[in-house]
Amino acid sequence: MAKYAEPVERLMAQLGKLPGIGARTAERLVFHILKSDEVEALALADAIRDVKKLIRPCKICFNLTEKEICSICSDPRRDAGTICVVEQPKDLLALESTGAYQGVYHVLMGHVAPLEGTEAEDLTIEALGRRVKEGDVNEVILATNPNVAGDATALAVASVVAPLGAKVTRLARGLPTGGQIEYANTSILSDAINERREF
Amino acid sequence: MAKYAEPVERLMAQLGKLPGIGARTAERLVFHILKSDEVEALALADAIRDVKKLIRPCKICFNLTEKEICSICSDPRRDAGTICVVEQPKDLLALESTGAYQGVYHVLMGHVAPLEGTEAEDLTIEALGRRVKEGDVNEVILATNPNVAGDATALAVASVVAPLGAKVTRLARGLPTGGQIEYANTSILSDAINERREF
Numbered sequence: 001m002a003k004y005a006e007p008v009e010r011l012m013a014q015l016g017k018l019p020g021i022g023a024r025t026a027e028r029l030v031f032h033i034l035k036s037d038e039v040e041a042l043a044l045a046d047a048i049r050d051v052k053k054l055i056r057p058c059k060i061c062f063n064l065t066e067k068e069i070c071s072i073c074s075d076p077r078r079d080a081g082t083i084c085v086v087e088q089p090k091d092l093l094a095l096e097s098t099g100a101y102q103g104v105y106h107v108l109m110g111h112v113a114p115l116e117g118t119e120a121e122d123l124t125i126e127a128l129g130r131r132v133k134e135g136d137v138n139e140v141i142l143a144t145n146p147n148v149a150g151d152a153t154a155l156a157v158a159s160v161v162a163p164l165g166a167k168v169t170r171l172a173r174g175l176p177t178g179g180q181i182e183y184a185n186t187s188i189l190s191d192a193i194n195e196r197r198e199f
Numbered sequence: 200m201a202k203y204a205e206p207v208e209r210l211m212a213q214l215g216k217l218p219g220i221g222a223r224t225a226e227r228l229v230f231h232i233l234k235s236d237e238v239e240a241l242a243l244a245d246a247i248r249d250v251k252k253l254i255r256p257c258k259i260c261f262n263l264t265e266k267e268i269c270s271i272c273s274d275p276r277r278d279a280g281t282i283c284v285v286e287q288p289k290d291l292l293a294l295e296s297t298g299a300y301q302g303v304y305h306v307l308m309g310h311v312a313p314l315e316g317t318e319a320e321d322l323t324i325e326a327l328g329r330r331v332k333e334g335d336v337n338e339v340i341l342a343t344n345p346n347v348a349g350d351a352t353a354l355a356v357a358s359v360v361a362p363l364g365a366k367v368t369r370l371a372r373g374l375p376t377g378g379q380i381e382y383a384n385t386s387i388l389s390d391a392i393n394e395r396r397e398f
Contacts, residue, residue, distance in 0.1 A: 002295035004288065005265050007253045011246040017239070019231050025219065027289065032218050033250060034263070040216070041251045047210035048244040051229065052237050054206045064233070066204050089203065090226065096201035 008034075060131070062107040062124050064089045072096075072104055079103045081138040085128065085157055087111045087145060095143065103141070106131065111144060111153040120156035129160045142170040207233075259330070261306040261323045263288045271295075271303055278302045280337040284327065284356055286310045286344060294342065302340070305330065310343060310352040319355035328359045341369040 003009055008030055015026040033041050057063070058070035061083075065071070072078055082103030086092050092105050108123040132140065140161045144150035158168050173191035175184060184192070202208055207229055214225040232240050256262070257269035260282075264270070271277055281302030285291050291304050307322040331339065339360045343349035357367050372390035374383060383391070 002292045004292065005254055005263050007246065007249040007265065008263055011243075011250045014243040014246040017243075018228055020224065020227070028219070029217055030250065031287075031289075033247060034254060038251050041247055044210075044213040044216075045244040045247040045251075047206065047213045048232060048240055048247070050206040051210045051232060052240045052244075055204055055233060064204050064207055066206065088230075090230075093201045093203065 057107070057109070061105050062109055062127070063092055063105060077102075081136055082141065083128070083131065083137055083139070084141040084143050086143045087150065087153065091143065091145075103139075108144070108153065108157070111149040112156050113149050113152075120153075123153070123156070125157055125160050128157065129164065132161055132164045132166045137166050139167045139169060142168065146171075146173055256306070256308070260304050261308055261326070262291055262304060276301075280335055281340065282327070282330065282336055282338070283340040283342050284353075285342045286349065286352065290342065290344075302338075307343075307352065307356070310348040311355050312348050312351075319352075322352070322355070324356055324359050327356065328363065331360055331363045331365050336365050338366045338368060341367065345370075345372055 004012070011030050011033070012023070012026045015021055015029050016023055021029070033044075054066050055064050056066075058065045058073055059068050060073040061070060063070040063072065067074075073080075079102050083106050084092075084095065084101060084103055085106045085108060086095065087108050087110060089107055092107060095101055095105075106124065106128045108125065108128075110118050110123055112118060112120050112123070128140075131137065140157070142154040142157060144153045144157075154170060162168050172195060173188075174195055175181065175188065175192045181189070203211070210229050210232070211222070211225045214220055214228050215222055220228070232243075253265050254263050255265075257264045257272055258267050259272040260269060262269040262271065266273075272279075278301050282305050283291075283294065283300060283302055284305045284307060285294065286307050286309060288306055291306060294300055294304075305323065305327045307324065307327075309317050309322055311317060311319050311322070327339075330336065339356070341353040341356060343352045343356075353369060361367050371394060372387075373394055374380065374387065374391045380388070
């Protein structure tokens with residue numbers, strides 16, 4: 001099989017290692033990069049380098065940050081006594097977007113998924129335990145995803161945090177606002193009935 | 200809307216500019232890069248940089264190369280009197296893989312597609328004309344894709360090359376080897392009938 005010049009083959013191989021990018025897509029991307037403006041392509045290379053060099057987990061909550069301590073943990077207006085536990089930084093971001101939460105976070109960096117090789121020990125649960133033990137923590141809110149892996153993860157977190165005396169809560173389940181009952185599945189409807197509130 | 204740290208947002212924006220990569224995929228790729236080994240991520244950044252810095256079009260045929268003149272054009276065993284005209288470097292590669300061709304190439308770097316904003320003047324047809332005028336060229340083989348854009352491109356190339364006295368041929372059309380007649384469409388079958396040969 002004939003080959004492209006070495007740098008072209010190398011970039012194709014590197015891009016092909018990214019998730020969801022096969023050989024054909026990698027080839028298309030390489031030709032896009034070859035055609036594109038040099039400034040643009042080098043900006044992409046620099047952005048990759050900077051993300052690896054500048055971004056690290058916050059020493060307290062494991063959120064992504066450029067500093068030792070992330071902007072939320074170092075904000076004195078946030079309530080450090082309430083910790084919201086999420087699976088991923090993107091969950092934290094989604095919750096922040098609501099503007100409804102004034103506490104701090106703890107990012108687990110994954111969920112319990114034995115089939116994918118992720119056990120509770122691979123998450124940042126131990127560090128959360130230390131935060132609860134050492135700090136003045138009133139409440140730990142479990143905000144893992146409302147699915148099997150998220151529920152298993154919530155259980156693992158609770159089993160560490162509850163014995164330390166912290167109040168453990170989890171996000172409410174029920175009908176998604178904006179949805180329609182006829183399209184809600186049976187798990188959603190059972191949750192909505194079981195967690196019904198006084199009107 | 201809450202945001203990630205600046206380097207994360209910047210890489211997401213840069214990846215999102217690539218064709219076929221939307222905001223969600225870009226986010227997934229950034230998290231993959233953040234998780235992956237640093238050596239691996241920097242290898243990707245370097246590969247992008249190298250492709251832009253080291254790869255250029257061959258001065259003669261516009262094939263991708265790291266040198267002034269590509270390895271095919273500079274190979275004395277290749278017949279410089281036969282030029283096979285292709286749309287893209289990947290077409291050249293496909294033809295090279297057959298091992299059936301001993302001549303040289305000319306890469307047009309695209310095809311005539313007025314709706315995409317590519318006219319014949321944007322291709323490397325003028326440079327091909329100079330090659331034919333200045334060199335000892337016996338034959339120009341049109342190897343553009345067997346579709347509307349490819350045929351329009353072949354016409355544009357022929358209109359420049361034929362008046363210069365070169366013999367102009369095009370790749371054969373007919374039944375694809377390995378296929379079945381019942382699955383061939385009418386255009387393929389008409390080509391196969393019109394270009395039938397003595398047995």
